[in-house]
Amino acid sequence: MVRLVVLALALMAASSCYASQRIIGGRPAYIEQYPSLVQVEEYTDGVWWQKCAGNILNILYVLSAAHCFEGPYYDPLFHRIRSGSTYRHSGGNINYVEKEFNHPSYDVAAPLDGDITVVRLSRPIIYSNAVGRATINYHGARILDNIPVVYAGWGDTIGEYAPPEQLLDVQVYTINNDLCRERYLTLDTPPNIITRNMICAGVLDVGGRDACHGDSGGPLYDGNVIIGIISWGEGCANATFPGVNANVASYTNWIAETAV
Incomplete structure (x- = not known):
């Protein structure tokens, strides 16, 4: 597991799937879970x-x-x-x-x-x-490689703009940042740069599970803690190029x- 000394944001206020979208291989879920x-x-x-x-x-x-x-x-x-x-x-x-x-x-x-x-x-x-x-990760937290994490959302289910009616979730795994960077640098067109402010997640060299169009901005969970915000990727559920998330930490x- 990621070593999380979690920060529960309990602030009381007043009291690619590049471009605006991005679950493939998922299962039905209910909002009470998320x-x-x-x-x-x-x-x-x-x-x-x-x-x-x-x-x-x-x-x-x-x-x-x-x-x-x-x-x-x-x-x-x-x-x-x-x-x-x-x-x-x-x-x-x-x-x-x-x-x-x-x-x-x-x-x-x-x-x-x-x-x-x-x-x-x-x-x-x-x-x-x-x-x-939500409960989000604490600042500067280290994200370990190959830990099970979960995407949830209403995004595309087949990579061809076919969103589901019901919320879905899917388990994937965190992927080493350097390895992910090497993979994406083989692409000729941006976005293809993986920075330390990103988390890659998927099923490397297998594919079939990912966030997709319409999931952008949604969560990447480790347990009940949001460690990433769904951002972009080369296609969806690609075996070679995993999904990319903003690193909340x-x-x-x-x-x-x-x-x-």
Whole structure:
């Protein structure tokens, strides 16, 4: 297991699957198993659709991927979160986005480095057995290789934009950062740089299990602790190129300072 001296973010506020998406090989799950997990929806062409995922930090803030909250056409007015629902596009509770705080290092040192954001909501979340705050890794924590970890989300199930109606989860394994970097450097086009602020996870040289389109911003769990935020990858469930996640331990202090 990762040696976790976990930081439970209990801040009381006011009291590739490159581009905006990214479960393949998964099984049905229920939101009560992952109560901090939310859907991120965007309003486009008169329709709300599930674009990414996120994680409840406290009653007013959600943790997600920066690439889900940026771009020339991004507007917080057309983004909202759905909490407390097992099913895509239905049930649960809706909270609208007030403002996003993308990490200042996002996309600076390397494409998709710093791909993490804290999002402020327009009104407080109400907790229940299906809605609760996340526990995230402590700052600077070391991530060990080849430990079992879990993705959860509503993303694509076959790599061809076929999202499920029900929440899914899947177990994969952490992959040595240097080995992952060597693999990605064989690609000619970005994003292909693995930094120390990233965690690679998959089933190396086998494939078949991964996060995919629509899972971006969602969690990579070690037990009940979020150690990564789903970010990008070369295709989905690729045997050679594992999925890539923002390493929460690189940003925990910033998250805690921002989500207040």
